[in-house]
Amino acid sequence: MMRLIRIVVGKIILFFDAVIPVKKVCVRGVEESARIQKELDTMAVYQFEACPFCVKVRRGLRRMDLKIDYLDAKNDPAHKRDLTELGGKHKVPCLRIRKDGKDEWLYESKDILEYFEQRFPCETPA
Numbered sequence: 001m002m003r004l005i006r007i008v009v010g011k012i013i014l015f016f017d018a019v020i021p022v023k024k025v026c027v028r029g030v031e032e033s034a035r036i037q038k039e040l041d042t043m044a045v046y047q048f049e050a051c052p053f054c055v056k057v058r059r060g061l062r063r064m065d066l067k068i069d070y071l072d073a074k075n076d077p078a079h080k081r082d083l084t085e086l087g088g089k090h091k092v093p094c095l096r097i098r099k100d101g102k103d104e105w106l107y108e109s110k111d112i113l114e115y116f117e118q119r120f121p122c123e124t125p126a
């Protein structure tokens with residue numbers, strides 16, 4: 001029963017995510033986007049597709065015009081294992097940041113969005 005409720009709530013969340021548009025707060029030029037993308041390519045967000053906190057992070061990144069890899073930690077056993085064993089807990093969203101050959105793992109949707117806001121501030125607001 002709980003599983004059914006979770007599936008239905010998940011579908012509702014995904015429906016609203018699809019129909020409510022995200023208002024971009026940043027307009028990034030080609031050079032700035034390319035520089036930022038190189039840095040984003042060293043990161044990934046572990047997530048569940050229908051998790052409300054993951055939807056919050058995805059929408060936040062769309063708002064900031066940031067494109068990152070999303071890894072499915074629910075259905076992909078390798079990503080699930082990495083998150084649990086290397087990150088420390090099976091909780092999403094979690095941002096993996098590769099730095100000097102080492103990984104940092106940042107949990108909590110609020111902290112993840114704050115991290116992006118600070119690291120990639122909007123130079124030209126929309």
Ligand SMILES: N[C@@H](CCC(=O)N[C@@H](CS)C(=O)NCC(=O)O)C(=O)O
Pocket residue numbers: 048051052053090091092093107108109110
């Ligand atoms: N306070 C956390 C809440 C995250 C959370 O509760 N995530 C749930 C999924 S929506 C989770 O990872 N649950 C562990 C599990 O299902 O194994 C945040 O804002 O990121």
